[in-house]
Amino acid sequence: xxxxxxxxxxxxxxxxxxxxxxxxxxxxxxxxxxxxxxxxxxxxxxxxxxxxxxxxxxxxxxxxxxxxxxxxxxxxxxxxxxxxxxxxxxxxxxxxxxxxxxxxxxxxxxxxxxxxxxxxxxxxxxxxxxxxxxxxxxxxxxxxxxxxxxxxxxxxxxxxxxxxxxxxxxxxxxxxxxxxxxxxxxxxxxxxxxxxxxxxxxxxxxxxxxxxxxxxxxxxxxxxxxxxxx
Amino acid sequence: xxxxxxxxxxxxxxxxxxxxxxxxxxxxxxxxxxxxxxxxxxxxxxxxxxxxxxxxxxxxxxxxxxxxxxxxxxxxxxxxxxxxxxxxxxxxxxxxxxxxxxxxxxxxxxxxxxxxxxxxxxxxxxxxxxxxxxxxxxxxxxxxxxxxxxxxxxxxxxxxxxxxxxxxxxxxxxxxxxxxxxxxxxxxxxxxxxxxxxxxxxxxxxxxxxxxxxxxxxxxxxxxxxxxxxxxxxxxxxxxxxxxxxxxxxxxxxxxxxxxxxxxxxxxxxxxxxxxxxxxxxxxxxxxxxxxxxxxxxxxxxxxxxxxxxxxxxxxxxxxxxxxxxxxxxxxxxxxxxxxxxxxxxxxxxxxxxxxxxxxxxxxxxxxxxxxxxxxxxxxxxxxxxxxxxxxxxxxxxxxxxxxxxxxxxxxxxxxxxxxxxxxxxxxxxxxxxxxxxxxxxxxxxxxxxxxxxxxxxxxxxxxxxxxxxxxxxxxxxxxxxxxxxxxxxxxxxxxxxxxxxxxxxxxxxxxxxxxxxxxxxxxxxxxxxxxxxxxx
Numbered sequence: 143x144x145x146x147x148x149x150x151x152x153x154x155x156x157x158x159x160x161x162x163x164x165x166x167x168x169x170x171x172x173x174x175x176x177x178x179x180x181x182x183x184x185x186x187x188x189x190x191x192x193x194x195x196x197x198x199x200x201x202x203x204x205x206x207x208x209x210x211x212x213x214x215x216x217x218x219x220x221x222x223x224x225x226x227x228x229x230x231x232x233x234x235x236x237x238x239x240x241x242x243x244x245x246x247x248x249x250x251x252x253x254x255x256x257x258x259x260x261x262x263x264x265x266x267x268x269x270x271x272x273x274x275x276x277x278x279x280x281x282x283x284x285x286x287x288x289x290x291x292x293x294x295x296x297x298x299x300x301x302x303x304x305x306x307x308x309x310x311x312x313x314x315x316x317x318x319x320x321x322x323x324x325x326x327x328x329x330x331x332x333x334x335x336x337x338x339x340x341x342x343x344x345x346x347x348x349x350x351x352x353x354x355x356x357x358x359x360x361x362x363x364x365x366x367x368x369x370x371x372x
Numbered sequence: 373x374x375x376x377x378x379x380x381x382x383x384x385x386x387x388x389x390x391x392x393x394x395x396x397x398x399x400x401x402x403x404x405x406x407x408x409x410x411x412x413x414x415x416x417x418x419x420x421x422x423x424x425x426x427x428x429x430x431x432x433x434x435x436x437x438x439x440x441x442x443x444x445x446x447x448x449x450x451x452x453x454x455x456x457x458x459x460x461x462x463x464x465x466x467x468x469x470x471x472x473x474x475x476x477x478x479x480x481x482x483x484x485x486x487x488x489x490x491x492x493x494x495x496x497x498x499x500x501x502x503x504x505x506x507x508x509x510x511x512x513x514x515x516x517x518x519x520x521x522x523x524x525x526x527x528x529x530x531x532x533x534x535x536x537x538x539x540x541x542x543x544x545x546x547x548x549x550x551x552x553x554x555x556x557x558x559x560x561x562x563x564x565x566x567x568x569x570x571x572x573x574x575x576x577x578x579x580x581x582x583x584x585x586x587x588x589x590x591x592x593x594x595x596x597x598x599x600x601x602x603x604x605x606x607x608x609x610x611x612x613x614x615x616x617x618x619x620x621x622x623x624x625x626x627x628x629x630x631x632x633x634x635x636x637x638x639x640x641x642x643x644x645x646x647x648x649x650x651x652x653x654x655x656x657x658x659x660x661x662x663x664x665x666x667x668x669x670x671x672x673x674x675x676x677x678x679x680x681x682x683x684x685x686x687x688x689x690x691x692x693x694x695x696x697x698x699x700x701x702x703x704x705x706x707x708x709x710x711x712x713x714x715x716x717x718x719x720x721x722x723x724x725x726x727x728x729x730x731x732x733x734x735x736x737x738x739x740x741x742x743x744x745x746x747x748x749x750x751x752x753x754x755x756x757x758x759x760x761x762x763x764x765x766x767x768x769x770x771x772x773x774x775x776x777x778x779x780x781x782x783x784x785x786x787x788x789x790x791x792x793x794x795x796x797x798x799x800x801x802x803x804x805x806x807x808x809x810x811x812x813x814x815x816x817x818x819x820x821x822x823x824x825x826x827x828x829x830x831x832x833x834x835x836x837x838x839x840x841x842x843x844x845x846x847x848x849x850x851x852x853x854x855x856x857x858x859x860x861x862x863x864x865x866x867x868x869x870x871x872x873x874x875x876x877x878x879x880x881x882x883x884x885x886x887x888x889x890x891x892x893x894x895x896x897x898x899x900x901x902x903x904x905x906x907x908x909x
Contacts, residue, residue, distance in 0.1 A: 167769075168773070169773045169774075182450065183445075183449075183450065183603065185445075185446065185447075185448070185449050186449040186450045186451055186454065189449050189451055189454040189457070190451060190454075217765060218764045218765055218768070219764075219765070219768070219769065220765040220766045220768070220769045241463050242463055242465065242477075243456070243461075243463060243475075243477040243478065244461055244462050244463040244464070244465070244466065244476045244477030244478070244481060245465070245466050245467075245468050245475055245476040245477055246465055246466070246467055246468070247467075247468055247469070247473060248467050248468065248469035248473075248810070249469075252465075281765070284764070284765075288762065288764055289762075310759055310764065311756070314752060314755035314756060314759060314768075315453055315752050317755070318452075318751040318752045318754075318755045318772065319451070319452060319453035319454075319751075319752060323751065323772070324751065326769075326772070326773060327751060327772050327773050327774075327775045327776070328713075328715075328773075328775065328776050329717060329750075329751050329775065329776075330715070330717055330718065331450075332449070332450035332451060332597075333450055333593075333595035333596060333597070333717075333718075334450045334593070334595050334597070334603045334604070335593070335603075336593075336595075337593030337594055337595050338593075338594055338595070338718050340718075341555065341557055341594045341718055341719065349713065349715070353715070356713060356776070
């Protein structure tokens with residue numbers, strides 16, 4: 143039993159009841175990490191709340207690139223409706239800031255240029271505008287990108303396999319640094335200065351009073367067959 | 373409170389409730405034309421220990437550090453992405469290549485006072501006695517010019533200063549630790565049970581995290597953000613373990629100062645000081661001796677960039693060895709999935725480890741071995757893990773929603789030093805006009821064989837633990853070598869007292885001198901080498 147290689151629809155669309163998650167889907171329906179901000183140190187609080195309250199404007203990408211890449215980010219993070227985490231805004235902010243992650247492959251240009259080439263390549267693969275292609279086509283193009291099967295035209299300008307690694311690194315950093323994603327996955331978030339009370343043996347499976355209770359409707363591994371997931 | 377070290381008052385010089393250093397207002401300030409006794413390049417594990425030891429002996433020491441002077445209260449956050457934004461990693465560009473290029477940045481670099489130990493996980497195992505003679509014992513790599521016994525007193529001194537918490541350690545040279553082990557969280561408990569059933573011995577520690585008050589350093593609160601900089605001052609880094617004492621004894625830590633060249637006196641052939649850039653201006657600090665402590669990428673880069681009439685290929689590079697034999701450890705991780713909510717974020721990442729597979733066993737078909745350690749990635753780290761198996765879209769989201777059910781084990785595999793794994797200068801230059809580093813890396817067959825075997829052992833542990841699913845990621849950890857220590861100038865860059873061959877007042881005191889790396893995280897060894905080197909100077 144495995145979730146591997148599944149592009150399965152989430153059969154539950156488990157609705158988030160308190161707090162916000164991307165598309166209001168989550169495993170912890172009554173968990174809102176943002177109710178805990180008073181327990182965070184001020185420096186951390188400012189950094190995290192900025193992600194919700196001060197979404198940076200797109201400055202690095204032009205309008206056409208942004209339209210294509212937003213559609214790409216939606217596909218790779220399965221964000222098909224609001225509320226969405228504005229992934230591309232944070233990608234753009236990082237590229238505009240000019241501070242990368244500290245390395246560049248010798249067969250790739252700088253990260254910002256990789257993103258621009260990917261934007262052109264996606265449009266080319268869509269035979270026009272990637273953002274206006276059907277969802278099936280967009281998913282198929284991204285699938286081919288992820289398997290480094292896009293090789294022609296624009297894609298000759300870079301090592302496609304590595305380029306996938308570069309853009310996805312930016313994507314997951316933007317998505318999983320957002321407190322809405324923490325609500326979805328039940329991550330406790332910043333823990334200073336409070337720390338944890340139920341830590342270590344014999345507290346296996348125990349939660350802090352403020353941590354989310356997982357919805358018990360199904361276990362995605364154990365119940366995969368039952369729910370037609372496998 | 374456990375016993376404090378006799379020759380290091382750092383823990384007492386800190387404030388019990390504020391994390392920043394308290395004695396900065398009385399720190400010595402040397403002028404550029406003061407001939408200081410020693411200019412140290414880099415305030416990391418090597419440079420900081422060296423500076424503290426020599427300052428205590430009355431030397432006038434200036435440490436030049438490219439990055440800022442951190443105040444953990446003001447600068448650091450409990451946040452994965454925020455740690456990068458705070459500037460803890462070396463993010464200036466570097467080019468990587470080879471068959472198995474090594475990604476740099478957050479995983480294996482640091483900048484700022486305290487070096488990469490400010491965000492290291494905290495594991496501080498010793499090397500084994502066998503590590504110092506792998507050529508003689510196993511017929512691979514090279515022997516060190518010093519023995520374990522020569523370094524042992526330094527290991528012990530540093531362990532008492534960090535201080536290290538852990539169980540009695542049965543592997544290598546068996547030894548105990550000054551602090552008792554930390555409690556073990558749920559994600560490590562399931563791994564431990566799997567290992568037990570599989571006949572693999574694991575023990576708690578060894579970690580450089582206080583377990584109990586230590587001077588004015590508080591107990592760990594287990595917030596889980598070791599890799600983002602400790603806001604508690606419980607986890608060791610030179611910023612809190614050695615530099616307060618160094619400053620108290622007249623050492624100047626000159627932050628935001630990027631050293632671009634070591635200057636060699638044209639007449640006598642000795643190092644006369646260092647060129648550095650501060651506030652946009654190029655300056656020259658005079659010194660009677662220079663210690664380069666910039667780690668495996670920046671140390672070779674600085675030596676190679678310091679070309680002069682006497683050393684047209686760079687300092688210590690007459691035999692074309694500077695930048696060669698750079699090593700990383702193979703560090704694949706295998707995650708196991710359990711029905712319980714393990715919440716692996718609720719713990720320091722380093723909890724339990726095993727060195728049962730550390731030594732060569734000819735039946736396994738490769739030389740040397742690996743260690744096993746728990747790792748507890750936060751959400752971005754976990755997403756990279758999921759991504760590595762090809763998941764994106766709904767599949768990525770679903771594995772991520774499952775985050776709290778997973779536990780992660782990693783290995784550190786001893787990769788062998790190879791001459792073609794090297795740092796060179798690229799054509800591209802940085803903002804200061806210095807050529808950036810180009811790091812090429814390829815694995816040899818022995819490296820690949822260890823990793824394949826080690827991943828299988830991790831899978832067996834999860835199988836024995838009744839994990840419902842596993843996920844694997846191939847990655848690397850740590851960086852050492854590049855200015856190796858040896859017995860002759862034909863085969864090494866520095867001698868056994870860290871002196872660059874041919875320039876008797878120029879030293880390299882960091883991980884780049886390590887001829888081999890074992891399967892141990894390198895921080896403790898680097899500090900121990902600096903302790904030993906200081907005694908010889």
